[in-house]
Amino acid sequence: LATAGEAFVTLATTDSYCKGAVVVARSLRRHGTTRSTVVMVTPNISEQSRFALKDVFDEVIPVDVMDSDDHVHLSWLGRPELGITFTKLHCWTLTQYSKCVFLDADTLVLCNVDELFERDELSAAPDPGWPDCFNSGVFVFRPSLHTHGGLLDHALQHGSFDGGDQGLLNSFFSSWPAGDISKRLPFVYNLNASSFYSYLPAFQQFGHNAKIVHFLGAGKPWSQREESRSLTMQQFVCLWWKEYLSDTTSSTAGKQQQVRTSVCSEAEADEERLQHRRLWEAGRADYLGRDTFQNIQKMLDRFLD
Numbered sequence: 001l002a003t004a005g006e007a008f009v010t011l012a013t014t015d016s017y018c019k020g021a022v023v024v025a026r027s028l029r030r031h032g033t034t035r036s037t038v039v040m041v042t043p044n045i046s047e048q049s050r051f052a053l054k055d056v057f058d059e060v061i062p063v064d065v066m067d068s069d070d071h072v073h074l075s076w077l078g079r080p081e082l083g084i085t086f087t088k089l090h091c092w093t094l095t096q097y098s099k100c101v102f103l104d105a106d107t108l109v110l111c112n113v114d115e116l117f118e119r120d121e122l123s124a125a126p127d128p129g130w131p132d133c134f135n136s137g138v139f140v141f142r143p144s145l146h147t148h149g150g151l152l153d154h155a156l157q158h159g160s161f162d163g164g165d166q167g168l169l170n171s172f173f174s175s176w177p178a179g180d181i182s183k184r185l186p187f188v189y190n191l192n193a194s195s196f197y198s199y200l201p202a203f204q205q206f207g208h209n210a211k212i213v214h215f216l217g218a219g220k221p222w223s224q225r226e227e228s229r230s231l232t233m234q235q236f237v238c239l240w241w242k243e244y245l246s247d248t249t250s251s252t253a254g255k256q257q258q259v260r261t262s263v264c265s266e267a268e269a270d271e272e273r274l275q276h277r278r279l280w281e282a283g284r285a286d287y288l289g290r291d292t293f294q295n296i297q298k299m300l301d302r303f304l305d
Contacts, residue, residue, distance in 0.1 A: 005098040006117050007036035007058075009091050010105050013065070018049040019222040020105035020215075023243045025056040027109035030243070034114060036097070040090055063090040086155070088165045092141065092148035104137040106215040108240050113189065113211050116140055122173040123183040125190035127166070132177040136166040137214045138190040140183075192216040215240070 008028055012021040018041075025037045036058045041050060042065050053060050066086040091102055101116045103109070116123070121142045124134035141147075151172055160167035170176065176183060192214040213236045215221055221240040 007038045007094070007097045007100050008033065009038045009040065009094065009100045009102050010107075011040045011063075011088050011091070011102075012045060012049070012053065012105055013042045013087060014044070015046050015049045016220070016222060017105045018045060018053060019244060020107075020220065022052055022056055023221075023240055024103050024105060024107060024109065025053075026243050026246060029056070030246075031109060031112040033112060035101075035117065038094065038097075038100075040087070042087060061094070063087060066090070086160075086165055086168070088136070089148065089151050089155075089168075092143050092151065093145060094143045095145060097143055099140070099142050102136075102139050102141060103212070104214065106220055107137060107190075108213045108215070108236065108243065109211070110213060110239075111211050116185075116189070119182065119185070120180075121183075122169070122176060123185055124176070125185040125187050128187075128192060133166070133170045134173075134176055134184075135190050135192070135214070136169050137192075137216070138185070138212055139169075140185075188212075190214050213239075 008024075010021050010024045012018045021039050025039070028035075028037055037056070038059045038061060039053050039057045040061050040063045041053065042063060044065075045053075050060060064087075066089060088102070091100065094100060099117055099121075101113075117140070119140045122134075122139055124136065124139035127133045127135040151168065154172045155168050158171060161171060188209045188211050190212055191210045215236075221237045222244070
């Protein structure tokens with residue numbers, strides 16, 4: 001039973017992002033949230049996608065598209081499609097709720113995170129690219145028409161330093177970096193791929209405590225794009241597909257299952273190779289199996305050919 005007055009909120013602006021939104025809702029439910037789940041959808045979302053969203057969310061709310069029209073700044077980021085993310089500001093109009101947690105549709109919840117509702121507005125995790133700014137993929141807020149109006153006025157007067165919602169929100173909630181420390185969420189509430197590369201020792205030390213994974217960048221789990229991914233990211237993509245296919249109808253699951261199997265098989269193969277290398281380097285070779293003389297000879301022959 002959902003707790004009245006509080007909700008997790010996400011946004012779907014394309015049919016592709018509806019797939020991500022479905023995973024957000026399912027992963028929240030899987031881990032026993034007691035809060036309502038809400039998705040905002042733009043007019044271009046198909047009826048089929050709306051039906052899928054209504055099946056997993058408590059509330060599906062139509063909203064209009066808001067574009068920052070800040071093409072110059074968006075081109076600096078190399079992500080002109082981010083302009084539509086200003087539509088996210090509609091979440092402050094959900095005044096039927098007293099407090100909400102916004103989750104981007106490209107996130108995956110790994111455990112119960114209802115404790116986020118103990119935080120106040122605006123609570124968010126640092127952005128790995130510039131830690132004095134917060135990343136707007138996960139944040140706690142209080143719906144308010146006054147705040148919504150203030151954000152629109154601020155956008156009109158000052159724009160956004162990155163052309164997207166993150167620049168605007170950081171400018172509006174400018175006290176975040178030096179203000180109340182309780183509004184600074186631990187990084188594990190918004191863990192993204194760059195952390196695997198930028199500070200690997202820290203990820204190895206703390207990554208197992210991850211609560212929410214954020215698939216930042218143009219390549220999403222549902223895009224089926226072949227790109228270089230770390231072993232850990234492949235495993236998170238595998239988890240995403242497992243969640244997405246957990247209740248998919250048989251008529252649509254076939255091809256998607258093949259994609260998920262390919263991704264997960266690759267991740268599992270990489271894990272097996274890594275484990276084998278660790279055992280080999282530790283002097284624990286499998287001389288009766290994989291590391292027999294014949295197999296080692298075959299590998300050497302391939303390298304020498």
